[in-house]
Amino acid sequence: MIYKSPFNYIGNKHRMIACLQDIFPQDINTFVDMFCGGGDVLINTNAKTKIANDVNYHVIDVLQAFQNLTIDEILDHIDGRITNWALSKTNAEAFYQFRRHYNENPNPLDLYVLVCHSFNYQFRFNSQHEYNNPFGKNRSYFSTRMRENLISFVELIRNVMFTKNDFRLMDLAALHPGDFVYADPPYTITCGSYNDGKRGFSGWTLNEDESLLAILDNLNDRGIRFALSNVTEHKGTRHPFISEWAQEKGYTIHLPNINYNNCNYQSRNRLYRTVEVVITNY
Ligand SMILES: C[S@@+](CC[C@H](N)C(=O)[O-])C[C@H]1O[C@@H](n2cnc3c(N)ncnc32)[C@H](O)[C@@H]1O
Secondary structure, three states: OOOOOOOOOOOOOHHHHHHHHHHOOOOOOEEEEOOOOOOHHHHOOOOOEEEEEOOOHHHHHHHHHHHOOOHHHHHHHHHHHHHHOOOOOOOHHHHHHHHHHHHHOOOHHHHHHHHHOEHHHOOOEOOOOOEOOOEOOOOOOOOHHHHHHHHHHHHHOOOOEEEOOOHHHOOOOOOOEOEEEEEOOOOOOOOOHHHOOOOOOOOOOHHHHHHHHHHHHHHHHOOOEEEEEEEEEEOOEEOOOHHHHHHHHOOEEEOOOOOOOOOOOOOOOOOOOEEEEEEEOO
C-alpha cells in the first residue's frame, strides 16, 4: 500500500516510493526526513520515531495544524471555506478574493485551501511572504482524491515531530546507529521554484550541496545510515562533484527504475536525459 500526500507537492517523490522502499533499511529506529516537503516519503516509511524538517515554515505550519486537529475539524474548515468563498476550479475571481483575504489574515488551514486551488499546487510566496501563486484554472481544486489522501495522511503524521530549520541547523547529535536519515534537497542542476532564491528563502547552490555532503559524511563516521536523492545529470549538464564524492567515499549509487513523462533518464541522448540517483552509505 502506497499512501499519497494531499499536497501534490512540487518535487515530491510519490512516483518513486516503491523504489525508495526497496533501498531504505527495514529496521529504522528514528527516521529523519531532512527535507520533507509534502511528506510523501515520510508517510511511506516505517520507523519507531519520525522527525521531519523543511525550511519552508509555511508547509510545516500546515502540517502542524493538521496534527493538532481532528479530521472532522479539518474537513469542516475546508468545506466551509469552499462553500462560503465559492471556490472551484473555474471561479478565478473567488480565488483572488480568498487569496487577498489570506494575505491579510494568514492561517495554515486557509493556506492549504488556497494551495489546493492554485497553479500546480505550489507554496509560492513573494519576498514579503505574501502568497502570490496564481489560480489553477480548470485544474486545481480539492478533489475527492485529495480528500481521501488527506484523511489517511492526518493519521499517518499524528506522531511525527516537525521542525522548520535550515538543514545546517538541525540537531543530529542525538542520533545513533539504528537510526536513518533521508535527504531529498532541491537539485542544483534542475529547477524547482523553491530553489531560485526568490520565494523568501535563500536559493540552493553548490555551496549548500557541499555543506550537505559534509553532514552526511559526519553521519557515516558515526555509523548512522543515510540515503541522498539527487540528479547527477540533466539535459547535458553534469553535477560537478556528487558522483565523484560517492565513489571516493565508497558509497552505493542506486539508479531507481522509474519512468518520467517528460524526461526519461534512460534516453541515450545526453541532451534529453535526466539521471536521478539515490546514494546510500550501506
Ligand atoms: C525535493 S523537495 C522535497 C520533496 C519531498 N521529499 C516530498 O516527497 O514531498 C526539497 C525541499 O527542500 C526544502 N529546502 C530547501 N532549502 C532548504 C534548506 N536550506 N533547509 C531545509 N530544507 C530546505 C524545500 O522547501 C523543499 O520542500
